[in-house]
Amino acid sequence: MIVKNKPGQMVVEVLLALAISALALVGLVHLSTRSVSNSSLSSKQSQATGLANQAMELVVSEKNRLGWESMQSTYTGNRCYDGSVIGASAACVASGTNFNTAMTFTYQNVTPAPTGAAVSQLTVTIEISWTEGSRTARIRQSRIFTRY
Secondary structure, three states: OOOOOOOOHHHHHHHHHHHHHHHHHHHHHHHHHHHHHHHHHHHHHHHHHHHHHHHHHHHHHHHHHHOHHHHHHHOOEEEEEOOOOEEOOOOEEOOOOOOEEEEEEEEEEEOOOOOOOOEEEEEEEEEEEEEEOOEEEEEEEEEEEEEO
8 A cells, every 4th residue: 555645744744854953953062062161161170270289389398498487477368379489469360371369378376186285287278260251260279287
C-alpha cells in the first residue's frame, strides 16, 4: 500500500526539522560561550593566585631579612603589592596587570591553651581582585607567623 503525502505536508516537515536544528544550535552556542567564560575566569584565578604567592614569598623573605622587631616596625596595617615591592598605600594595581592588590599586617599576642606564655603572632592577608564581566572576582590568602 502506497501512502501519498498531502499537499503542504513536506513543507511542515522541513520547518519542523529546521526548528529542532535551530534549538540544538542555540544550546551548543550557549555551552561554548559559557565554556569560554569559565576558561577566562580560571586563567585569571590562576594568575591572581600566582601573584598572591609571589607577595607572600616576599613577606617571608622580608621577615627573614629584617627580623621580628624590624618587620613589626616596618610593615603594619594596610599595604599593597605592586608586583615587585610592598608599598605603603592601602591598595594598588599590580604592574602590567589589571589586578588590584591589598595586604593587611596584623600583630597580636596570643596565649596558647590551656596555659602558657603569650607569643607574638603576625597574620598577613593578601587579597587580589579583578573585574570579570560585570562582577568583581577575588582570591584571598592568609598566613600566620609566630615568634617563639
